[in-house]
Structure formats: C-alpha cells, structure tokens
Amino acid sequence: MKIQVINGPNLGRLGKRQPEVYGSTTYADLVVLCERAAAELGVEVQVRQSDLEGELIGWIHAAADAKEPVILNAGALTHTSIALRDACKELDAGLIELHISNVHAREEFRHHSYLSGIATAVIAGLGVAGYPLALRYFAER
Ligand code: DQA
Numbered sequence: 001m002k003i004q005v006i007n008g009p010n011l012g013r014l015g016k017r018q019p020e021v022y023g024s025t026t027y028a029d030l031v032v033l034c035e036r037a038a039a040e041l042g043v044e045v046q047v048r049q050s051d052l053e054g055e056l057i058g059w060i061h062a063a064a065d066a067k068e069p070v071i072l073n074a075g076a077l078t079h080t081s082i083a084l085r086d087a088c089k090e091l092d093a094g095l096i097e098l099h100i101s102n103v104h105a106r107e108e109f110r111h112h113s114y115l116s117g118i119a120t121a122v123i124a125g126l127g128v129a130g131y132p133l134a135l136r137y138f139a140e141r
C-alpha cells in the first residue's frame with residue numbers, strides 16, 4: 001500500500017518558520033521521519049510539499065484515482081479552500097487532516113477547517129510526531 005503525505009503552503013519552511021510554534025524539525029527531517037516510519041510499518045510513502053493550491057489539488061486527484069490514503073497538512077488552505085475540500089471529498093481510501101500545532105489553541109481564524117467535516121480523522125498539536133501516528137493508522141487499518 002502507498003500512502004500519500006501532502007504538505008501545503010509554507011511547510012517547506014519548517015525549522016526556520018516560527019520554531020516556537022512548529023518546532024525545530026526541518027522539512028528535510030520531516031521527509032526522513034515519514035520515510036523511516038513507513039519502512040518500519042512495511043508501507044510505501046510519498047512525501048510532497050507545494051505552496052500552490054492547484055498543484056496540491058492535482059496530487060489529491062491522483063491519490064483519489066489510485067485509491068491511496070492521504071495525510072494532508074494543508075497549512076492555511078485548511079481554513080480557506082473550498083476547492084481543496086471538493087478534491088478531498090473523492091478520497092475514498094481515507095484522509096487524515098494533520099496540523100503540527102494545536103490550531104484550536106491559536107487565533108480564531110484557525111479554528112474553522114473546510115477539511116475536518118470530510119476527513120476520516122484530525123490530528124492537531126502533536127508536532128511532527130503526528131505524521132508517524134497517521135501513517136501507523138493507515139498501515140494497520
Ligand atoms: C498548520 C496550521 C495552519 O493554521 C497554518 O496556516 C500552517 C500550519 C499546522 O501544521 O499547524 O501553515 O497547518
């Protein structure tokens with residue numbers, strides 16, 4: 001089984017961007033963390049990041065066609081993008097919405113998500129440790 005890990009805008013800046021909120025793990029470290037976790041779980045993983053909404057939507061479409069589960073940290077698009085929600089609605093193999101920070105303990109505008117209502121589950125606030133947990137869920141399901 002192949003699991004898609006898709007990261008949205010500004011997540012390529014992990015480690016440099018607001019480390020007090022997102023931690024000191026870099027994006028490159030996050031990729032390695034996911035690849036190691038997947039290898040231990042005996043599943044394949046593809047980890048990608050884009051700052052472009054259309055590119056993210058294209059990857060979601062491809063995952064929907066391939067019937068692959070998706071772990072999605074959509075960054076700020078979580079709170080704004082109906083287009084991303086519409087694309088995610090086609091993910092029959094499952095969707096975990098993931099946030100490194102606890103969005104509910106932050107600004108009001110981060111409390112609403114267009115994705116939560118169509119996601120299998122939501123993980124928020126566990127830092128980058130949320131990624132291997134989400135991978136484990138799909139690997140063991
Ligand atoms: C985030 C939370 C979002 O509100 C924010 O815009 C991000 C990252 C998180 O991982 O905590 O870019 O999705």
